[in-house]
Amino acid sequence: xxxxxAPLTRVMQARFGPSAQVVDMTRLSGGASQETWxxxxxxxSEPTRKLILRRAPFQxxxxxxxxxxxxEAHIIAAAAxxxxxxxxxxxxxxxxxxLGDAFIMAHVEGQTIARKILRDEEFSHxxxxxxxxCGEALAKIHxxxxxxxxxxxxxxxxxxxxxxxxxxxxxxEMDRPVFELALAWLRQHAPQPLPxxxxxxxxxxxxxxxxxxxxxxxxxxxxxxxxxxxEDLGWICVNSWRFGVREKRVGGFGAxxxxxxxxxxxxxxxxxxxxxxxxxxxGSFKWGIMCLIMYQAFATKADPSIERAMIGRRASEAEIDxxxxxxxxxxx
Amino acid sequence: MHEAPSSxxxxxxxxxxxxxxxxxxxxxxxxxxARVAANALALVEREMAQRQPADARARALYAALLNDxxxxxxxxxxxxxxxxxxxxxxxxxxxLLAALREIxxxxxxxxxxxxxxxxx
Numbered sequence: 133x134x135x136x137x138a139p140l141t142r143v144m145q146a147r148f149g150p151s152a153q154v155v156d157m158t159r160l161s162g163g164a165s166q167e168t169w170x171x172x173x174x175x176x177s178e179p180t181r182k183l184i185l186r187r188a189p190f191q192x193x194x195x196x197x198x199x200x201x202x203x204e205a206h207i208i209a210a211a212a213x214x215x216x217x218x219x220x221x222x223x224x225x226x227x228x229x230x231l232g233d234a235f236i237m238a239h240v241e242g243q244t245i246a247r248k249i250l251r252d253e254e255f256s257h258x259x260x261x262x263x264x265x266c267g268e269a270l271a272k273i274h275x276x277x278x279x280x281x282x283x284x285x286x287x288x289x290x291x292x293x294x295x296x297x298x299x300x301x302x303x304x305e306m307d308r309p310v311f312e313l314a315l316a317w318l319r320q321h322a323p324q325p326l327p328x329x330x331x332x333x334x335x336x337x338x339x340x341x342x343x344x345x346x347x348x349x350x351x352x353x354x355x356x357x358x359x360x361x362x363e364d365l366g367w368i369c370v371n372s373w374r375f376g377v378r379e380k381r382v383g384g385f386g387a388x389x390x391x392x393x394x395x396x397x398x399x400x401x402x403x404x405x406x407x408x409x410x411x412x413x414x415g416s417f418k419w420g421i422m423c424l425i426m427y428q429a430f431a432t433k434a435d436p437s438i439e440r441a442m443i444g445r446r447a448s449e450a451e452i453d454x455x456x457x458x459x460x461x462x463x464x
Numbered sequence: 465m466h467e468a469p470s471s472x473x474x475x476x477x478x479x480x481x482x483x484x485x486x487x488x489x490x491x492x493x494x495x496x497x498a499r500v501a502a503n504a505l506a507l508v509e510r511e512m513a514q515r516q517p518a519d520a521r522a523r524a525l526y527a528a529l530l531n532d533x534x535x536x537x538x539x540x541x542x543x544x545x546x547x548x549x550x551x552x553x554x555x556x557x558x559x560l561l562a563a564l565r566e567i568x569x570x571x572x573x574x575x576x577x578x579x580x581x582x583x584x
Contacts, residue, residue: 307542307545309564313555371580378580437497439496442500442504446575452568452569455565
């Protein structure tokens with residue numbers, strides 16, 4: 133029992149009848165600003181359903197670029213209507229539910245840990261089709277009708293993000309020549325923005341629920357925004373998400389050709405590899421700055437863990453990836 | 465001078481304790497952080513061995529690039545950043561790219577020596 137069980141039970145009973153019971157509440161993950169809970173829903177004469185509660189305990193002080201959980205739930209529902217594999221949204225909480233900024237969704241069986249998905253025998257069949265399926269899912273995300281999205285969903289194109297991350301980097305007053313090089317190169321090579329679509333914003337290993345048949349659900353929509361569809365296609369190619377399997381450009385599990393073929397098969401635009409290089413480089417730059425942001429959380433004692441400190445030493449990973457991209461090296 | 469045990473030996477002993485004794489007896493987040501702690505000390509170990517030669521080499525590379533053999537590494541690094549930002553050093557300058565690759569590779573050999581991006 134937790135303090136959440138009573139309000140959650142009231143919500144579930146309003147939805148599933150007065151005999152509905154919440155069982156086995158378990159904290160799955162999350163930091164101070166956001167929590168994920170798993171629980172069972174018992175309704176007489178039906179099998180127990182596994183559900184997930186996502187909540188921000190205090191008023192939706194959405195941090196950074198995060199859009200807040202209610203908006204996130206509405207976007208997941210819109211993506212589902214467009215045919216994207218996502219967890220079913222069961223309930224979007226309102227203030228009188230007494231659960232904070234929150235929503236309840238179905239639990240989807242599968243694995244999100246990249247090292248298992250990339251290496252375990254159980255996922256060998258999934259690996260052979262995952263890049264194609266990711267392409268299909270992204271094409272459907274990018275085809276979500278604009279009128280079905282929250283009207284105040286932020287618009288952020290590649291250069292907007294470059295500006296934002298450059299400002300953060302400048303604020304740190306660190307002299308990192310490779311980040312300077314990346315900034316100059318990205319500014320010189322910026323492509324014309326494409327017409328705005330829904331962008332997932334964090335489509336990568338860790339946010340993809342995979343089962344032995346392949347992609348089961350796209351998770352973690354908190355960075356969703358309106359922007360350039362190539363951003364998502366480039367982000368899943370960032371070497372940091374390949375977890376050592378560098379020769380497979382898409383998430384360490386697949387070929388870029390398969391991603392683009394799946395994208396086109398599901399109605400997406402036809403892109404070439406070189407259309408994504410700029411967005412992949414933007415992704416590596418953003419990840420490098422994110423490493424420094426996480427280190428700052430340690431340096432300012434906001435989060436004193438060794439893990440936060442050590443992540444600062446991963447900025448050099450993004451630097452070598454940026455050099456590999458800028459120099460056009462194989463498997464960049 | 466007290467060199468027995470050396471700093472390296474002490475670090476090695478603590479890393480061994482964290483990975484072989486502490487982590488297996490811990491669970492969940494604490495076990496994870498014990499392993500991260502051991503990784504952090506292994507990084508310190510590499511840095512103790514490699515920082516000085518890496519900095520000397522970086523200084524030589526930047527000195528050649530900027531034609532300035534008198535400034536310290538920190539000032540040279542700041543100047544390289546300023547010249548890239550102003551365009552005085554071009555993004556496709558082969559000497560710049562070669563220097564940055566060598567310096568970044570040396571830094572990664574300290575930070576994350578098994579990172580895939582280091583492979584040719």
